[in-house]
Amino acid sequence: MEKTIEKLDNFNGSILIFTHENPDGDGIGSMLALYKFLKKKGKNIDMAMKDELPHTYDFLSNVDKIKKLPVDKVYDLGILVDAAGVFRAGTEVKAKEFMRIDHHREGEKYGDWDYVDITAPSTTTLVAKLLKSWDEKLIDKDIAESLYVGLLTDTGSFRHSNITPEIFDIAKFLVKKGADPVYISHKVFERNKPEAIKLLNKVLSTLQFHEGGKVASLTVRKKFFDDTGAKEEDTEGFVNFARGIDGVDIAFIMIQKPNRPDTWRVSLRSKGKYNVQEIAKELGGGGHRNASGCRLNGEEDEVRERILRVINKKLKEEENK
Ligand SMILES: [Mn+2]
Structure with a gap:
């Protein structure tokens, strides 16, 4: 994680954050949180995915900024979140180098700046840890909300066997930062079409x-x-x-x-x-x-x-x- 922060902190080129096709709450939440945080850090950032945004997540801030893959531009760095390899984007992604932040087993490695932990119940828990140790004060309500959504959905509302005591510390941290569990559960689970x-x-x-x-x-x-x-x-x-x-x-x-x-x-x-x-x-x-x-x-x-x-x-x- 230290190498991930160091790489991003010193990076001045263009960055594209992207996630897998058929995107879920964890991929989208990780992407949105990183996007907003890196914007605050003054980075040159875009985000993109291949498929439409599931309406379940339309309440999250900055979803209107998500571009549709493939994108013509060649980015200096592509950050893949919540997927084992760039191939999981489901289409071409153009970048000079890649970084992977993820919790899937047996994936691709792009550099010692990758942040992969297969014991993490969601990629958003990794992003939460990363942003917290990088610059905690920059984590606002919108960022906390996006991260909480990934934690909630990838753990099946804290019901899957990937749950650890530490997860509740992260959930608590996000709630203290402004994520509202009742509001988010309503938005994610109670708006069926x-x-x-x-x-x-x-x-x-x-x-x-x-x-x-x-x-x-x-x-x-x-x-x-x-x-x-x-x-x-x-x-x-x-x-x-x-x-x-x-x-x-x-x-x-x-x-x-x-x-x-x-x-x-x-x-x-x-x-x-x-x-x-x-x-x-x-x-x-x-x-x-x-x-x-x-x-x-x-x-x-x-x-x-x-x-x-x-x-x-x-x-x-x-x-x-
Ligand atoms: Mn995930």
Whole structure:
């Protein structure tokens, strides 16, 4: 972290902060917090991502300044937040050198100025620590709010197994700096669009149990998007309905890409000791122990079978441990 601060403090060139495609609260929160802080430090800063901003995060300050990737300009430094490698941006990012601030396992390394800690429950906790030790007084309400959003969403509202006592110290720090937990929870979780709930209604009807009820799956077909007018980002969090079922240890959702129907985006979730990162890795993806993902091509049933085969293998390995 010291090297990260040193690098940024002495850097006078143009900087682009960016995050992964299908951006989440952690990627967006990290990006916005760094943007505002580095602006205050007088840096030449832009931020960008490939996809639309999910409306859940539209209340955060400076979201109107987020550019759309790809950007023509070649930046002197690209800061990748909340992703294992620049490839996760989902499109080209032009910069002379890169820096990575992240908590994903097995990612790319760009320099000794990278700040990667796979034990951190969110990238925003890393950004919070970084900004706090760099210049604490510059952390204002807007910055604290952005950081709190990433902490809240990546820990599943402080419910996932990535929670440590230290997390509550960081949460406390952010609340003291002006982040309002009630207001933020309302903005993030209680503004569902009617079409998103109509989509959820269809998706819940696809619920299937496997492995004697230990595994549950949901499916989002392209047709559901066409019928309801909902968008891909409206599926955020749907997988948790499957994960939340009593007796289910592993859950997954398969989302048919509306613009590329032969591609399925798969999100895997687990409870406790069950490691979906290993499952995702075997399917060509990655992530964390309790939350991972991958992309697969093919017909719906065949894709589901492929996922189930890997899950079956991992469950057997787990039993034999
Ligand atoms: Mn994250």
